[in-house]
Amino acid sequence: MILNINNEHLRHYAESLCQMFLGPVRFADDSDGFADIDISLTKTANGYKCMAKSNGVCKTFEFDNSRFSFLKESDVEKIALGNAFYMLGAQLYHKSPPWGILTGIRPAKFILDHQSLGISNDILRLLLSEAYLVSKENIELAFQIAKTESKYLSHSIDKTVSVYISVPFCPTKCNYCSFVSCATKKLSSLIVPYVDKLCGDIKSRAALIKKLGLRVRSVYIGGGTPSILSPSQTDSVLTAIFDSMPLCENCEITFEAGRPDTITDQIFDVLKKHRIDRVSVNPQTLSDDVLKAVGRNHTAAQFYDAYACAKKHGFAIINTDIIAGLPSDTVSSFKSTLDSIIALYPQNITVHSLSIKNAAKFRADAKKLISDTATANECVAFSKDALIKNGYLPYYIYRQKNTIGNLENIGYARIGCESAYNILMMEEIHTVIGIGAGSVTKLVSSDRKKIVRIFAPKYPYEYLGISSKKPLYSDMDIDKEISDFYCENYFAAK
């Protein structure tokens, strides 16, 4: 697809809007069968006017900014462009995305940021519905989540960080997966040296956190599939954390066991020995047919066994992840999955929408999947109703590019069972130090206005230094970046 736009700095936003309606299209490549789009934006007395044209259809929208004078000029431009594009998309593709033209990934952060500027909730509701075209249901959902998250903002977080520890290995690769995870035998042979280096990095990053006078509020061990580690490897990682990290008294530690086919009594024994109380056991669907269709190499029965194993070990919080929009899933099998999960009454249920971002095996079917959004829409709407009716509240939300129907991912929790890590990380409330291949360290200034990202080497062989590709940052560079950031943004200001 060719996208012509007369304001180059808005190209990225315009591309995001195209993807919202059309899925993972490629730009400057007209071989995909989608019509070219022309966009032109002009300044007016009180705002901007935009014309969007494609396939013989032309839509014009003029945004007068008098009512929302607090908006930055770049937001005003985007609103004019977004509205013109939305009208075009609605006519050409017969879609009205429920998040309107809000393409950012964190709707609740949008609300919290504007509230912190003193904008009233009434004005914010008006802005979201009239300028950003967000549906009434989604506006209320975002407000509800922002309210829960604001509790975490008011806690003292100034001298705390969270830590993410990456275990990017899986027993096999699921077809829809867009994460960095290694699932071949050859790559799995790297687990032993990987765990060695990971433990060393946990200790050295812990020394830096201590030196900076910080404490750790939450730790998330995620993947991949962390429970692919042997019990003794898991023990080594947890021992490194507990021996070296300056943990807050109420530090929350989560172990994302993930795939049911890797969960064993022995792994959970190790977690309990270290007094870990939060685990994830993720089926994604409880239909064996769908599990097979998406190449997820376990059965529903294995999920039930793994879940029973977690219950037997007495974990206080068990999370289960499911996905709406999986190929071959139907509304009725999704409903049956969710009803069965609710019957287990776990403390957390996270409902993802299928993202077909990098999933190589699905990419060829992307257009078909994207156009079949009705099923995913119905599943997501059903999950909101069913979970709220059964005592779960949405507490964090994020959106990804190229999800079916431009839908969202929502974490639901029974009251008081929210995951602090998910909120602190997702809403960029404080710094998250990433350790391990594929992890990202996100440094957040105390006023939350400045964010610096440091990317660890993506793959284990790069992380271990056995690749010809030189990493962007060495371990010493990462330490220096973190120290410099804190000197500039925390210590200098005091």
Ligand code: SF4
């Ligand atoms: S278990 Fe999770 S991380 Fe691993 S391949 Fe499947 S979806 Fe990806």
